[in-house]
Amino acid sequence: MLYNKEIVNRLKRMEGQIRGISKMMEAEKPCADVVNQLSSIRSSTGRAIAYIVANDLQNSLTNDKNSIKEDYSAVDEAVYMLVKSS
Numbered sequence: 345m346l347y348n349k350e351i352v353n354r355l356k357r358m359e360g361q362i363r364g365i366s367k368m369m370e371a372e373k374p375c376a377d378v379v380n381q382l383s384s385i386r387s388s389t390g391r392a393i394a395y396i397v398a399n400d401l402q403n404s405l406t407n408d409k410n411s412i413k414e415d416y417s418a419v420d421e422a423v424y425m426l427v428k429s430s
Contacts, residue, residue, distance in 0.1 A: 345399075351392060351395060354388065354391075354392050358385055358389065361385050361388070364381065365385070368381065394426065397425050397426055400422070404418035
């Protein structure tokens, strides 16, 4: 699967957030501030997962070579990945 620049940039922003949280912890910032940032990353991760799975599913379903059985299999796999990630 090809990953576009948008999703890669989204992951880089999350990486920066994680580094920021480490610095917050080293600076002994309040628990509420750290948890707020961690919650933000969790939300961003969920959106990234949904975007990647949706993009993969869309690519699978628009492939003219797929049979109906393969389409259902792709949908089942997408649902499994989304449920597993939550």
